[in-house]
Amino acid sequence: MSRDTAFTQAAAALGYSFDGEIKLGGNYVALARDGHHVYVSGQVPRVGTEVVVTGRAGRDVTLAQAQLAAKICALRALALLQRSLGSLDKVRAILKVNVFTQSAEDFTQLSEVADAASGLLHEVLGPQAGAHARTSVGVFQLPKNATVELDLVAVVD
Amino acid sequence: MSRDTAFTQAAAALGYSFDGEIKLGGNYVALARDGHHVYVSGQVPRVGTEVVVTGRAGRDVTLAQAQLAAKICALRALALLQRSLGSLDKVRAILKVNVFTQSAEDFTQLSEVADAASGLLHEVLGPQAGAHARTSVGVFQLPKNATVELDLVAVVD
Amino acid sequence: MSRDTAFTQAAAALGYSFDGEIKLGGNYVALARDGHHVYVSGQVPRVGTEVVVTGRAGRDVTLAQAQLAAKICALRALALLQRSLGSLDKVRAILKVNVFTQSAEDFTQLSEVADAASGLLHEVLGPQAGAHARTSVGVFQLPKNATVELDLVAVVD
Numbered sequence: 001m002s003r004d005t006a007f008t009q010a011a012a013a014l015g016y017s018f019d020g021e022i023k024l025g026g027n028y029v030a031l032a033r034d035g036h037h038v039y040v041s042g043q044v045p046r047v048g049t050e051v052v053v054t055g056r057a058g059r060d061v062t063l064a065q066a067q068l069a070a071k072i073c074a075l076r077a078l079a080l081l082q083r084s085l086g087s088l089d090k091v092r093a094i095l096k097v098n099v100f101t102q103s104a105e106d107f108t109q110l111s112e113v114a115d116a117a118s119g120l121l122h123e124v125l126g127p128q129a130g131a132h133a134r135t136s137v138g139v140f141q142l143p144k145n146a147t148v149e150l151d152l153v154a155v156v157d
Numbered sequence: 158m159s160r161d162t163a164f165t166q167a168a169a170a171l172g173y174s175f176d177g178e179i180k181l182g183g184n185y186v187a188l189a190r191d192g193h194h195v196y197v198s199g200q201v202p203r204v205g206t207e208v209v210v211t212g213r214a215g216r217d218v219t220l221a222q223a224q225l226a227a228k229i230c231a232l233r234a235l236a237l238l239q240r241s242l243g244s245l246d247k248v249r250a251i252l253k254v255n256v257f258t259q260s261a262e263d264f265t266q267l268s269e270v271a272d273a274a275s276g277l278l279h280e281v282l283g284p285q286a287g288a289h290a291r292t293s294v295g296v297f298q299l300p301k302n303a304t305v306e307l308d309l310v311a312v313v314d
Numbered sequence: 315m316s317r318d319t320a321f322t323q324a325a326a327a328l329g330y331s332f333d334g335e336i337k338l339g340g341n342y343v344a345l346a347r348d349g350h351h352v353y354v355s356g357q358v359p360r361v362g363t364e365v366v367v368t369g370r371a372g373r374d375v376t377l378a379q380a381q382l383a384a385k386i387c388a389l390r391a392l393a394l395l396q397r398s399l400g401s402l403d404k405v406r407a408i409l410k411v412n413v414f415t416q417s418a419e420d421f422t423q424l425s426e427v428a429d430a431a432s433g434l435l436h437e438v439l440g441p442q443a444g445a446h447a448r449t450s451v452g453v454f455q456l457p458k459n460a461t462v463e464l465d466l467v468a469v470v471d
Contacts, residue, residue, distance in 0.1 A: 298420075
C-alpha cells in the first residue's frame, strides 16, 4: 500500500477528509522549506473551517478525545506535506515532532496523547521514515481553544 | 528602503530603540550559528534592562498590549541578527518562529498575538524572506513575568 | 579531563548514574539524526524508571529542586548522545536547548531553572561546544508530572 493510500485510509478511518482548502491565519506559511528540510507550522485539529476537538484534556475532553485531536493534527501536517510535495513518498524522514496539549491542572498523560500522533506517522510513513524525536508538554491554552497543537520538521527529497 | 532602515523605523514607530546592550542572562548565547543557520534564543519584550510588557494576556494585559509585546520580541530578534550579521540584508529566510504567550485560562487569541510578530517580520524583511512557519501556544508563565516570548531559526548568507 | 569523565563526575556529584537502560515510551526515538545534526527528544528527570523530581516549581518544589531536575534532564540528553556517538568528544556544538518548567502561577524564575541545565552543558562540554541558544518557558503540565522537560539540537561529527 502506498503512503498516499495509507494517508487517505487513516483519514477515512477517523471519518475525516482533508481534500479542501487547508485554512491558515495570518502572515505566515504552512510550510517553510530550506533545501531538504521542511518546517511545518503548528497544526490544530481543524477539519475544513472547524476545530473539531476543543477544551482542556482531563477536564473538558477525555484522553481518547485528546488522542483523536493529536491524530487529526498529524493528518493535517501530512496533508500539507503531500500537497506540497505531490506525494508522501517524497518524505525521507520526520526529524522532530512537538506536541502541545491544553491540559487540566493534574493531567499528566501528555506522552499518551502524543503517542497517538506518533502512531499515525508510523502507520502512514512506515517505521523508518515515521520514526522521530519528540517533545510533549502540557500548555495552558491553544489557538481557538484547540485541545492539541502539533508541529514538525521533515527531511524531504 | 533598506531592511535596516525599515527596522529602525519599525522600532521608532513603537517608541523604542535597540541601540544599547542586549541583555542576556546565564550560560547561553543570544544566537547559535551552524553554517547558514542561526538559532535565536527566546526573546522577551525587554528594552534596555526592563521587560516592558508583563502579566497574563486576557487578564492583566489586553490583546493589543500582548501584540505590542510580540512586536518588541520580534524587533529584539532582528536587532540580534543585525548586530551579528552587520545588516539584515544578509537574512535569506526565516524558517520557523515560535511564539509563547502567557495566557489567562480562557485566552484563546494566541494566533492574533503571534500575527503581530509575523507582520513585523514581513514589514522589515519583505514578503519573501519574512515568510515563515510558525507555532503559537499559550503558556502558564514566562521569564520575568513577560507576556510573550519568541524564538526563531533563520537562514543567513 | 575528557568530556566523558566530566559527564560521569557531574552525574556522580548529583548522586546519579545513567548506566542502565534509558527508558522511552511510545512510537518515537530518543535521537533522530540527519547528517551532522541530532535532535534529542524531550527528557524528563528520570533516573532508571523513576522520575525523581515531580510537581510544580514554586509551589510543590523549590527553585533548587527544579534546578536539580534541569541538570538531570541535561545529563540524560548527554547520556543519550554519548551512547549513540561512543563519546561526547564527538559533539561539536549544541545549537538550541528548550527548557520547559512545570510552574506555579506566579513562578517566574524560568531562566534560573534553565541556567542549571546550561551550566551543566558548559561543565561537561566546555565553553565552546557547550554554548547554545535557549528558550525557557513555564508550562502547565509535563509527562509523569515531571518538574522539568528539556530537549536539544546538537551538531556532531
